[in-house]
Amino acid sequence: MTDISTHILDQRMRSPVYNASGVMCRETTELEAVRHSDAGALVSKSCTLEARDGNPEPRYAATPFGSINSMGLPNHGYRYYLDYAAHYDYTDKPLFISISGLSLADNLHMLDAFQRLKRPLLPEVNLSCPNVPGKPQLGYSFDDMATALTAIHAAMDIPFGVKLPPYFDISHFEMAAEIFNRFERLKFLTCINSIGNGLVVDTDSETVLIKPKNGLGGIGGDYVLPTALANVNTFYRLCPDKQIIGCGGVGAGEQVFQHILCGASAVQVGTRLWEEGAGLFTRLNQELVAIMQRKGYQCLADFRGKLRTL
Ligand code: ERO
Numbered sequence: 001m002t003d004i005s006t007h008i009l010d011q012r013m014r015s016p017v018y019n020a021s022g023v024m025c026r027e028t029t030e031l032e033a034v035r036h037s038d039a040g041a042l043v044s045k046s047c048t049l050e051a052r053d054g055n056p057e058p059r060y061a062a063t064p065f066g067s068i069n070s071m072g073l074p075n076h077g078y079r080y081y082l083d084y085a086a087h088y089d090y091t092d093k094p095l096f097i098s099i100s101g102l103s104l105a106d107n108l109h110m111l112d113a114f115q116r117l118k119r120p121l122l123p124e125v126n127l128s129c130p131n132v133p134g135k136p137q138l139g140y141s142f143d144d145m146a147t148a149l150t151a152i153h154a155a156m157d158i159p160f161g162v163k164l165p166p167y168f169d170i171s172h173f174e175m176a177a178e179i180f181n182r183f184e185r186l187k188f189l190t191c192i193n194s195i196g197n198g199l200v201v202d203t204d205s206e207t208v209l210i211k212p213k214n215g216l217g218g219i220g221g222d223y224v225l226p227t228a229l230a231n232v233n234t235f236y237r238l239c240p241d242k243q244i245i246g247c248g249g250v251g252a253g254e255q256v257f258q259h260i261l262c263g264a265s266a267v268q269v270g271t272r273l274w275e276e277g278a279g280l281f282t283r284l285n286q287e288l289v290a291i292m293q294r295k296g297y298q299c300l301a302d303f304r305g306k307l308r309t310l
Contacts (some may be wrong), residue, residue: 001298002289002292002293002297002298002299003298003299003300004016004285004288004289004292004299004300005040005299005300006040006265006266006300007265008041008094008122008188008243008245008265008266009122009159009187009188009243011041011094011120011122012094013040013041013093013094013266014038014040014093015038015039015040015281015284015285016040016256016260016264016265016266016267016288016300017039017040017250017256017266017267017268017269017281017284017285017288018034018039018040018041018042018043018096018266018267018268018269018281019034019039019042019043019268019269019270019273020043020247020268020269020270020273021043021044021045021046021096021098021124021126021163021268022045022046022069022071022270023269023270023271023273023274024273024274024277024278025042025043025044025045025098026045026074026075026076027076028080028084031044031084033278034278035092035093036278037278037279037281037282038281038282038285039093039278039281040093040094040266041093041094041095041096041266042093042094042095042096043095043096043097043098043124043268044081044084044085044095044096044097044098045074045075045081045098046073046075046098046099046100046126046129046163047075047076047077047078047080047081047097047098047099047100047110048073048075048077048078048100048101048102048106049077049078049101049102049106049109049110050077051075051076051077051080052072052073052074052075052077053074054071054072054073054074054075055070055071055072055074055131055133055211055212055213056211056212057211058209058210058211059071059072059210059211059212059217060210060274061200061209061210062271062274062275063200063209063221065221065222065223066219066220066221066222066223066224066249066271067219067220067221067270067271067274067275068198068199068200068209068210068217068218068219068220069131069194069210069217069218069220070130070131070210070211070212070213070216070217070218071131072131072132072133072212073100073129073131073132078099078110078113078114079113081097082113082114082117085097085114085117085119085121086117086119088119088121090119090120090121094120094122095121095122096121096122096123096124096161097114097121097122097123097124098124098125098126098163099111099114099123099124099125099126100125100126100129102132102135104147104148104151104152107125107148107152108151108152108155111123111125111152111155111156111160112155115156115157115158122159122160122161122188123156123158123160123161124160124161124162124163124188124190125152125160125161125162125163126162126163126193127139127145127148127162127163127164127165128163128164128165128192128193128196129193130165130193130194130196130197130217130218131196131212131213131217131218133212133213137165137193137196139162139164139165139176139193140165142175142176142179145176145179146179146182149162149179149180149182149183149186150182150183153183153184153185153186156185158185159185159186159187159188160185160186160187161186161187161188161189161190161243161245162180162186162188162189162190163190163193163247164176164189164190164191164192164193164231164235165192165193165196166191166192166193166195166224166227166228166231166248167231167234168227170234173231173234173235173238174238176235177234177235177238177239180235180239180242181238181239181241181242186242187242187243188242188243188244188245188265189235189239189242189243189244189245190244190245190247190268191228191231191232191235191244191245191246191247191248192224192227192228192231192247192248193218193247194217194218194219194220194224194270195218195219195220195223195224195227196218196219197213197216197217197218198216198217198218198219198223199215199216199217200215200217200219201215220248220249220270220271221249221251221270221271221272222249222251223249224248224249225248225249225250225255225258226249227248228246228247228248228249228259229246229248229249229258229259229262231248232244232246232259232262232263232264233262233263233307235263236262236263236264236305237263243265243266244263244264244265245264245265245266245267245268246259246260246262246264246266246267246268247267247268247269247270248270250267250268250269250272250284251271251272252283252284252287253283253284253285253286253287253288253289253290253291254287254291255267256284256287256288257288257291257292257303260300260303260304261303261304261305261306261307262305262307263304263305263307264304265304269281269284
């Protein structure tokens, strides 16, 4: 028997794959569809204090190699997800709650409400939304990120994680890792959010594909796989006490395998889930099992983090 189960903290996942925040998770019906699928966990849409409609449409487009989005954080407001979390059956599969307040005070307010539920939910604080005009990505401002994490860590009794933007320079990886390693209850790092502020152009019409921000948006899908793997593997090496959750460029079991080989304990899927729907998870699990059987691996620990260098 090939075992593809994994753990985030002490919570067991029957499969390492689940949705990336933003895809199939704004409505409770969507969250329930992921819960009833072969995903190993689920994460809710990043929430704000108050409900938001998000940016004007069109704000998502599929492209030949992935996707571009500038959704602008459309969500029902944190109370909607708080209610879902309050009634969730935690014996089924882990529930991650994504938090993306427009200020540190908003984040602290929402995190307090979620931890007061006294349920085993896993907060994922989004430090990397690229699409809210006038709000820079916190993950790129190291001093502000350290200030925010200091306050969040002091306020949190329960373990939590962060969703990170992609980093591209070794000095930035090292500076970010040094900050994360200061915080004991910061237990997992999700790498990566979409690559912010890309531009996809349609040659025939000579236009951008999405309306907000003159067409700039977060890039996901095949384009981002090497960047995602670099972030997973580098933080796996630099933050040995944290768990890494991979995200980016997953379309088949092979990319799930690669994320885990680079050190991921679990793997999120965004663009491909948007395009294919929740049946995707059954396929990814089957493809991952086939690769493991071909290689003679019986469980994920047999190859997790064992990427070889030359
Ligand atoms: O526009 C969004 O709602 C959005 N899109 C992303 O690619 N990443 C995000 O983190 C995000 C909002 C929090």
